[in-house]
Amino acid sequence: MKTTKYLPLFLSLLLPLSAVAAQLSPENVVLDFYRLNLQDPPSDGYAKSQDLYVSPALLESISESLSCNFDGPGTDQAFCDQPRPCK
Structure with missing residues (x-):
């Protein structure tokens, strides 16, 4: 029964890891790349x-x-x- 007591704490510690993984998804990388490079007027993207x-x-x-x-x-x-x- 001690494990059920600490399960919410353990899961709450894993939440930031899943948030970071979602930020680094291929879709977000592509969107971020285009957001930085296709600005009008051009900047240092x-x-x-x-x-x-x-x-x-x-x-x-x-x-x-x-x-x-x-x-x-x-x-x-x-x-x-x-x-x-060769590389």
């Missing part, structure tokens, strides 16, 4: 969403991938010829 949703490691990986996929004058061939592990 892109920078805010980049800080929230893009890790520095992902930015570095994207930058490395893009720098070697173009045959332009800005391509650093020595950098592109270095072997890198």
Whole structure:
């Protein structure tokens, strides 16, 4: 019978966890992304969403991938010829 006494307390402690999980649902992430990026007039929404949703490691990986996929004058061939592990 002691468990029924503490059950409401235990459930009330889990409530904030479910609220956080609901805030991070895919639907809310997409809505937040578009809310930050599609404002009229434009603001610093892109920078805010980049800080929230893009890790520095992902930015570095994207930058490395893009720098070697173009045959332009800005391509650093020595950098592109270095072997890198697949990600």
